[in-house]
Amino acid sequence: MKLYRIGEISQLYGISVDTLRHYEKLGILMPEQVSDSGYRYYSNRQIWQLNIIRTLRQLGIGLMDIRDYLSHRTLEKSQALVEFQLDTIDQKLRELSRLKQELEDRHYYFQESQQVKVSEIKLKTLPARKVWIEMCEAQTIWEIDRLHKEIELNTEDSRLSYFAWGRAGAFISEGDFHKGNHAHYSGSFIIDKLADKEIPAGDYLCMHFQGEYSRQNIDEQYFRIKDYMQFHSLTLAGPVVEIYKLDIHETDDEREYLTEIQIPVSL
Structure with missing residues (x-):
């Protein structure tokens, strides 16, 4: 099983080492291994989890809710999460639509x-x-x-x-x-x-x-x-x-x- 050091994960995802350590402290993303000298190593399993974390964070889901979801995933929770994501995206689209209309009105006002x-x-x-x-x-x-x-x-x-x-x-x-x-x-x-x-x-x-x-x-x-x-x-x-x-x-x-x-x- 290929393992990656914390610095490699940080560079790969553009996430600071401090953020990865914070995720570990909260119990959200635990390293696959920690060496006797304190070096942290991550496997493909953690990379997969990190993809989920990034997606959920982009939707504004709190870290504690993410930890709860990752700690015990079920089909029911995954389906509820997808529904929540769809609702969140719909809301963001409505907000973007209102913002677009406001900017168009503002642009017209400047021209007028x-x-x-x-x-x-x-x-x-x-x-x-x-x-x-x-x-x-x-x-x-x-x-x-x-x-x-x-x-x-x-x-x-x-x-x-x-x-x-x-x-x-x-x-x-x-x-x-x-x-x-x-x-x-x-x-x-x-x-x-x-x-x-x-x-x-x-x-x-x-x-x-x-x-x-x-x-x-x-x-x-x-x-x-x-x-x-x-x-x-x-x-x-x-x-x-x-x-x-x-x-x-x-x-x-x-x-x-x-x-x-x-x-x-x-x-």
Whole structure:
């Protein structure tokens, strides 16, 4: 009977010697022989068992359950194990399918965001949108992001994930808008159909802008919109809405940030 030293088994399976010793300590995989000098030798029987152990570990089965199975294998236990493996694989396939769909949606969102016409001002009639709101003042994107995180954590079961989908934003009060305090935010929100509040439906003057959240860049965008409002005799009809389409969650390059300004107006 051919025997293999522990180092050979380690190299053959890419499993550390320490792991093999741990399996031995737990009584999961015992060497065929241990020499007087302490060298451990494994036979084909242990190699076969190691194949089973690796398969079961890949399925997330605990070491103690593996030890129980290997200590007294029966046809009934083997059949139950196969059924468990099939159920586990089905579950993993469902999880992978959900992940694939999420990644495909995310990929589409990135492509769609890059097709936006930056700096174009358009009047849109928008429906009411359900939102979770945290009415707390903020002046930087980092403060706003922290408020979004608080909203996410306070949502039931913390099921809400706001980033990368253009559903997170902040409000600028009517007073700050008129005063030119375009980087002073009165509250933050996350759009969610199960939320308890809403941004009202109505006519909104909408514009996407790209770039950093510096005071100079923000003021430049709002001055353009105010000039447009004055030229078309439009008046502010509520708090200003900013929605962050691409931001710190997608890129470290501030030049790639994409923000949509939505200003409720009366005609």
